[in-house]
Amino acid sequence: MEAKKISNAYSENDTGHPLPLTMTVPGQSVTIVSINGGRGMKMRLYSMGLTPGVRLRVLSNGAPGPFLLAVRDFKVALGYGMAQKIMVR
Template sequence: MSVIPLAFINRGEKAKIQEINGGDTFSKKMIEMGFNKGTEIEIVNNDRGPLIVAVGESRIALGRGMAQRIMVQAS
């Protein structure tokens, strides 16, 4: 499977985080929110506006620009 930006994963699909592209501040923020390498996530909503992502029991809204920097492998 190939590695693609999180923004391209469809609603209801699961993916595994492979890497976070961005500066130290952005990477630290994502890690603090639970977006660690190897973590499995599920897309709750990817229609218009921000993406809603399930990370464990949490639901997190991410802007499109942020979602472009998080590289995942679709499950």
């Protein structure tokens, strides 16, 4: 019952094709569509709250260095390699 709520996040902004997170600019708010990584990487990201459907704000695009994101009330730094594998829109 509670579980259904997560799908609402999708409907907020679903125009356009998914892009890798590395294509975003600071200040942009995007929704994670999918994570193209191995199981280990996915589980790490999920445990940090970065799941498909979650809204996040890009604070800094550090290419080629780490990214800084605001998600679920906290800030997280994320390596460039990982950012490439996160598809957002």
